[in-house]
Amino acid sequence: MFLINCPYCGERDQSEFSAGGEAHIVRPKQPTELSDDQWAEFLFMRKNIKGVQFERWNHAHGCRKWFNMVRDTSNDKIYAVYKMGEKPPTK
Amino acid sequence: MTRNLRTANSKFIDQTSRISFKFDGKKLYGFKGDTLASALLANNIHLVGRSFKYHRPRGIMACGSEEPNAIVQVGNDASMTEPNTRATEIELYEGLEASSQNCWPSVNFDIGAINNFFSPLIPAAFYYKTFMWPSNFWKLYEYFIRKSAGLGKSPTEPDKDIYDHRYLHCDVLIVGGGISGIIAAKIAAKNNLNTVLIDDKNILGGTTLFQENECFKVNNSYSNEWLKNEIENLKSLENLTIKTRTSLAAYHSYNYLLARENLTDHLDINEKKDKIRQRLWKIRAKKVIIATGAMERPLIFNNNDRPGVILSSSIKKYIDYYGVKCGQKVSLFTNNDSAYETAISLNNSGVNVNSVVDIRDKANSLIVKQAEKLGIKIHWKSSVVNTSGYKKINSIEIMKLSDDGTTVFGKKIKEECDCLGISGGWTPRVHLFTQSGGKLKFRDEDNVFLPDKSGLDQISIGSCNGDFELDQIIKNSVRLTKKIFKN
Numbered sequence: 001m002f003l004i005n006c007p008y009c010g011e012r013d014q015s016e017f018s019a020g021g022e023a024h025i026v027r028p029k030q031p032t033e034l035s036d037d038q039w040a041e042f043l044f045m046r047k048n049i050k051g052v053q054f055e056r057w058n059h060a061h062g063c064r065k066w067f068n069m070v071r072d073t074s075n076d077k078i079y080a081v082y083k084m085g086e087k088p089p090t091k
Numbered sequence: 092m093t094r095n096l097r098t099a100n101s102k103f104i105d106q107t108s109r110i111s112f113k114f115d116g117k118k119l120y121g122f123k124g125d126t127l128a129s130a131l132l133a134n135n136i137h138l139v140g141r142s143f144k145y146h147r148p149r150g151i152m153a154c155g156s157e158e159p160n161a162i163v164q165v166g167n168d169a170s171m172t173e174p175n176t177r178a179t180e181i182e183l184y185e186g187l188e189a190s191s192q193n194c195w196p197s198v199n200f201d202i203g204a205i206n207n208f209f210s211p212l213i214p215a216a217f218y219y220k221t222f223m224w225p226s227n228f229w230k231l232y233e234y235f236i237r238k239s240a241g242l243g244k245s246p247t248e249p250d251k252d253i254y255d256h257r258y259l260h261c262d263v264l265i266v267g268g269g270i271s272g273i274i275a276a277k278i279a280a281k282n283n284l285n286t287v288l289i290d291d292k293n294i295l296g297g298t299t300l301f302q303e304n305e306c307f308k309v310n311n312s313y314s315n316e317w318l319k320n321e322i323e324n325l326k327s328l329e330n331l332t333i334k335t336r337t338s339l340a341a342y343h344s345y346n347y348l349l350a351r352e353n354l355t356d357h358l359d360i361n362e363k364k365d366k367i368r369q370r371l372w373k374i375r376a377k378k379v380i381i382a383t384g385a386m387e388r389p390l391i392f393n394n395n396d397r398p399g400v401i402l403s404s405s406i407k408k409y410i411d412y413y414g415v416k417c418g419q420k421v422s423l424f425t426n427n428d429s430a431y432e433t434a435i436s437l438n439n440s441g442v443n444v445n446s447v448v449d450i451r452d453k454a455n456s457l458i459v460k461q462a463e464k465l466g467i468k469i470h471w472k473s474s475v476v477n478t479s480g481y482k483k484i485n486s487i488e489i490m491k492l493s494d495d496g497t498t499v500f501g502k503k504i505k506e507e508c509d510c511l512g513i514s515g516g517w518t519p520r521v522h523l524f525t526q527s528g529g530k531l532k533f534r535d536e537d538n539v540f541l542p543d544k545s546g547l548d549q550i551s552i553g554s555c556n557g558d559f560e561l562d563q564i565i566k567n568s569v570r571l572t573k574k575i576f577k578n
C-alpha cells in the first residue's frame with residue numbers, strides 16, 4: 001500500500017488510485033496503414049519490467065485526472081510523478 | 092485454589108480480587124491481572140492439550156505470543172465462541188469459559204493417544220493414505236477424524252460483537268513497549284515528533300518490569316525501578332500516544348501498518364455488553380522503530396515435550412510477575428546465563444531448585460556466581476538426556492557431556508522434579524522486519540539472525556537487534572534512535 005503524490009492533490013493512499021499500465025506509448029498516426037500485427041502490438045503489448053518502469057496512473061477516487069509515474073517495480077519505490085504531456089525525467 | 096502455588100508478594104496481581112472462571116467445565120479461581128495460563132498453573136493444571144498426530148499430552152510452555160501448546164477454545168456461545176486462542180494471551184475475567192482443543196473425549200482421557208503406542212506403524216501421511224479408500228467411506232471416517240483431530244470449533248451463528256476501524260498518522264511508530272521501546276519513545280517525543288508507542292500486553296515494561304536483581308542496575312537502582320520511573324515520566328510527554336493491548340498484524344510497504352487494539356476482551360462478561368470489542372488501526376508512519384524483543388529457544392533432548400517442561404524465562408515471569416510457582420521442585424537445563432536468573436528468582440520465592448544442568452564447561456559471570464553463592468547445585472558440562480512422567484514430568488536423567496560435546500558418557504543421574512525449565516539462548520523477534528521486506532544477516536558468535544538491509548525508513552533496536560546485555564541495550568537504543576531522527 002504505497003503513498004502516491006498526485007500532482008494535483010498531493011499525497012494520498014494507493015487505494016484512491018488505479019494503475020493504467022505503461023506510459024509514453026505513441027498512437028500511430030495512420031492506423032489504417034498498419035498490419036494487424038502492428039496494430040495488435042500497439043494495442044496490447046506492454047512491458048512488465050522488473051526495475052524502473054514508466055507508468056500511467058489515475059486518481060480515480062480523487063481529482064480523477066491521469067498522470068505519469070516512475071516506479072521501481074522490484075521495491076515499489078516511486079522516483080517521480082509528473083503531469084500528462086510533460087517530459088519524463090531523464091534520470 | 093492450591094494456595095501454596097502462589098507467592099504472597101507479587102506486585103502485579105491483585106490478590107484481593109478473586110475471579111472465577113471455568114476450564115473444561117471445572118470451576119476455578121484466579122486473580123485480577125492473571126492470564127488464563129497463569130491462573131491454570133496456579134491451580135496446578137499443566138495439561139491443556141494434545142499433540143496433533145500422536146495426541147501426546149501438551150502443557151503450557153511459554154508465557155506470551157510464542158506459546159505453541161496452550162491453544163484453547165474460549166466461550167461456548169454459538170455466535171461468540173472463539174477457537175485457537177493462546178491461554179497465555181487471554182487476560183482472566185469473571186465468567187471466562189475455556190476448554191482444551193485437539194482432544195476427545197477429554198484432555199485427560201484421549202482416544203487418539205493410542206496412536207502414540209502404534210507410532211512405528213503410522214508413517215507420514217497415514218491419515219491421508221489410509222482413509223482415501225473406499226472413497227464413499229470418507230463420510231464415516233470424517234466424523235471421527237474431525238473429532239479426534241480437532242482444531243477447535245468455529246462459531247455457527249453470526250458474530251454479535253461490534254468492531255471498528257480507524258486511521259492513524261504519526262511521525263514515529265514504536266512497536267514494543269519494553270525497555271528499548273520506552274527509551275525510543277522518550278527520545279522521539281522530546282524531539283517534538285508525533286509519536287505512537289504500542290504494546291500487545293496490558294502494561295508497558297516488557298521483561299525488565301520484573302527484573303529485580305543486583306546484576307542488572309541502571310544508575311544505581313534496580314532496572315525495574317529505573318524503568319518504572321521512566322514509564323511514569325512518559326505520561327508527561329504531550330505528543331506521545333500509548334496504546335496497550337494492541338498487537339501489530341501487518342507491515343506493508345511505505346510504512347503502512349495494521350494493528351489490532353483489544354478494547355473489551357479483558358472485561359467481565361457483563362461489562363462487555365454494547366461496547367466495541369476490537370479496533371483495527373490503519374497506521375501511516377513516517378518512521379518505524381521495531382523493539383519487539385527476543386524469545387527464548389527450547390533445548391533438544393528425548394521427551395522434551397512433556398507437560399511441565401517450560402521455557403526458563405517463562406518460569407521466571409510466572410514467579411516474578413504473576414506470583415505463580417510452575418512447580419515445587421524445579422530443575423533447569425541451559426546453555427547460557429539466563430537460566431540462572433530463573434534459578435535465583437525461584438530460590439528467592441522459596442521454591443526448591445534441584446539443580447541447573449549446564450552444557451558449558453564453566454561460567455564466571457556475576458549471575459552464575461550469585462547462584463553459586465545461594466547454594467544452587469550446578470551440573471557443569473552435562474546434559475538432560477531424557478524425562479519421564481506421562482501427563483506431567485516427574486523426573487529427568489542427566490549425563491556428562493564428552494569433551495567435544497557430541498556424546499554423553501558415565502552414569503545416568505536421575506533427578507526427581509515436577510517442572511523443568513529449559514533455555515537454549517535467545518532468538519531476536521525479527522518477524523516484523525522480514526515481513527516489511529527486510530533482509531537478514533547471520534551472526535556466528537551466538538547463532539542468531541539479525542536485521543540487515545531494509546528499503547523502508549525503519550530501525551530495529553534492543554534485543555530484536557541482537558543486543559542482549561542491559562547496558563548494551565540502553566546504549567545502542569539511544570544511539571540508533573537518535574541516528575534515525577538525524578536523516
Ligand SMILES: [Zn+2]
Pocket residue numbers: 006007008009010059062063064065
Ligand atoms: Zn488527484
